[in-house]
Amino acid sequence: MSQLLKLGIPKGSLENATVELFRQAGWTIRLSSRNYFPAIDDEEMACSLIRSQEMSKYVERGTIDVGIAGRDWVMENDSDVEIISDLVYSKVSRRPARWVLVVTQDSPVQKPEDLAGKTISTELVGFTRRYFAERNVPVEVEFSWGATEAKVVEGLCDAIVEVTETGSTIKANGLRIVETLMESTPVVLVNRQAWQDPWKRRKIEQLNTLLQAALRAEKMVGLKMNAPHERVEAITGILPSLNRPTVAHLYQSDWVSIETVLHEGEVRRIVPELVKLGAQGIIEYPLSKII
Structure with a gap:
């Protein structure tokens, strides 16, 4: 029997963005509302849908080899796993989530000591609990449903202690942030034995x-054009x-083809300048990956 990599997909707020990211990366994951085991077009991988809050527990014990979850829940569970990279989803947010102390x-x-x-x-x-214990501040911490x-x-x-990005909702509710205790992004976490x-x-x-x-390819595009040789430097x-x-x-x-990669937001500014400089046949095309 061939080897199999067990992959955990985060169920909930990151679910659709994760499936879309895998599509861009080259894997098609098919979700079904009737089960927790999505199909993936890779015979060497098997998927499970798992809440981000629990992902690190299953990765630590080896039920899952590699999963995606918020760094905050890895720290909450104090899980012994290998974190190999951060994933910042632009389709969710470009900002890390912040866990803040609020009054x-x-x-x-x-300040926290108060x-x-x-x-x-x-x-x-x-x-x-660990945050305040490390600072020798005795507090009673209750779970909020x-x-x-x-x-x-x-x-x-x-x-x-609540999660926020901008703090605007907290302000709107007449509350005040005392301190940011942690910043969190989605991460790729791996079982240590699987990593070996x-x-x-x-x-x-x-x-x-x-x-x-x-x-890296998100919000980036390719731009290609033709131009007279004497206009290349400009x-x-x-x-x-x-x-x-x-x-x-x-x-x-005596013409040349010029090709580059740039942020899609730059295109509307730069194309009129290129035309003035003699560029012709300008083509913009999307990118799926930048390696």
Whole structure:
């Protein structure tokens, strides 16, 4: 029997973005509302849908060889796994999620130490307990099943530890951020024994390389054009590129073909300039991977 890599796909907020990222990287994952084992077009891999909050537990015990989950939940579970890379999904957010210590606007608390002897409500119980224990600040940490912000507003606790990106919702609820305790992005995490297996390591490295290549290609496009040879210096002088633009002579002609890679937001600015400099036949095309 051939070897099999067991892959964990995060169920929930990252689910669709992860499947789309795999599509860009070269794998088709087919989800079904009726089961937790998506099909993947790779006979050397098998998928399971697992909540990000639990992913690191299954990876640590080896039920899953490699998975994707938020770094925050790896830290919450204090899991002994190998984190090999970060994945920042532009289709979810370009900002890391922040877990912040929050109080009401009129609270006397100005720093974490001011909460000694107080009660904190959060979903991130393990991490919060360790955070305050490392600073020798005695607090009572309670698990919150939801509506965490309302608990501090209603006086059911003295502070909360909540996740945010911009902090705007926290401000809108009349609350104040005391301190950021952790920043989190999705990560690729690997079982340590799987990482030591030569076949699985090669497969995981292939997977990670192509996922990172797909991420690098997001919002990037290729631009190709023809131009007179005497205009090459002027045109390449304004072209952004990963290294330097590619210039190739056209067959039996004193014209050249110029090709580069740039952010799609730059195209609308730069194309009119290229036309003024004599570029013709300008083509923009999408990119799926940059390696």
